[in-house]
Amino acid sequence: MNDLLQKYNVPGPRYTSYPTVPYWNETPPAPEYWGELVNDTFAATNSRHGISLYIHIPFCESLCTYCGCNTRITVNHKVERPYMEAVLKEWELYKKALGTEMPVIRELHIGGGTPTFFSPQHLKEMISRLLEGCTIHEKADFSFEAHPGNTTDQHLQALYEVGFRRVSIGVQDFNPIVLEIINRHQSYDQIKHLTEKAREIGYTSVNYDIVYGLPQQKVCSMAQTIFKAIQLRPDRIAFYSYAHVPWIKPGQRRFTEEDLPDSMKKLAIYETCRGALELAGYEDIGMDHFALKTDSLYRAAAEKRLHRNFMGYTDTQTALLIGLGTSAISDAWWGYAQNEKGVEAYYKRLKKDELPLFRGHVLTKEDLILRRHIQRLMCNFETTWHNENEKCKTLYEAINRLEEMEADGLVEIKPYQLRVTPEGRNFVRNVCMAFDARLWKKVPRTDLFSSTV
Incomplete structure (x- = not known):
């Protein structure tokens, strides 16, 4: 394994999309054309599968130095109302593009930043107004990311009242030394209370985000973190590899590569923790994700229904994902579009009654074929190409590139x-x-991605 790690531990994408964002067209699709793509996907799938919505709230009161997300650091909570109104205006612009058919909301996720930067009242108001004129799918899945340091019982209750049943808690690590260097202020007791309160209110799925490869992490300390997590019995655990990209996120320069576990220690951390999770009844269901057999994500993986999009792994199969808020990404299956990253630029575009698109990509026939294969590999660890719609010249080039991995026992062809x-x-x-x-076709001349292992 050591030799394989050294051989294959190279920079590479995480494949929440194909093509990956650095290889998109620099300019977004024309607004009219993007509206047509969204409408076509909506018309073809809304009544049968519904659509997904993602809301990005960029605000945080302090910067977590490991973070790779698009954030705005402020302690001024007066920003909440203007941002909420902007998100709702963007949704109204999208609803005009969707036409007269009532949207069926199958999936709704609030991410950040720190979604619970918003007050419980503002979150409840935003979601209530957003859902006006929509139909809620009978199997709707509403979730939000919760920072243990500022998520209150009132946040949990307010979001429960508007349909949320899943909460994802940002644990990252329980070790105070690690939490200090990544500027994350939270405690085990806060996470325990949040978990128990969510279940008391009626939330049916609790996820923990835990990150390995952070500065000052050791095998023994991460094992302790996993054991503490297991005791609280979350339904899912997303066990992510830390992406060290200080050339993109300068906040990560608070520590250096010397503070990080090297590739061998990082793999040892992962293997130790994975073993502990599996002994505790958690199943490895996809890259970085573990779930109890009672969880819907496990059932989706077992039935090969797992789906991957810009929100990560999901058990829904919607073809249309509309992203609202700064930097949010929309997926209309035949194309992608990302919003303006800056709050001011986002507001400016909306004041002009324009969708605030910053960049995007329209998929070619080849893109669509390769996207399906990559999606299957990321979700099911296998793919097939029995019919002509799944074949292209580059598919066979890909198979040829895998001969060495086949010889190393990593794939079967x-x-x-x-x-x-x-x-x-x-x-x-x-x-x-x-x-x-x-x-x-275009190998990057500079670093774009984190290491694959």
């Missing part, structure tokens, strides 16, 4: 089928890279 072996799951990003035709 059969006629019209590719399967990632259990030993290869740690390297699934590398497998997907073989299919990334745009990456091979």
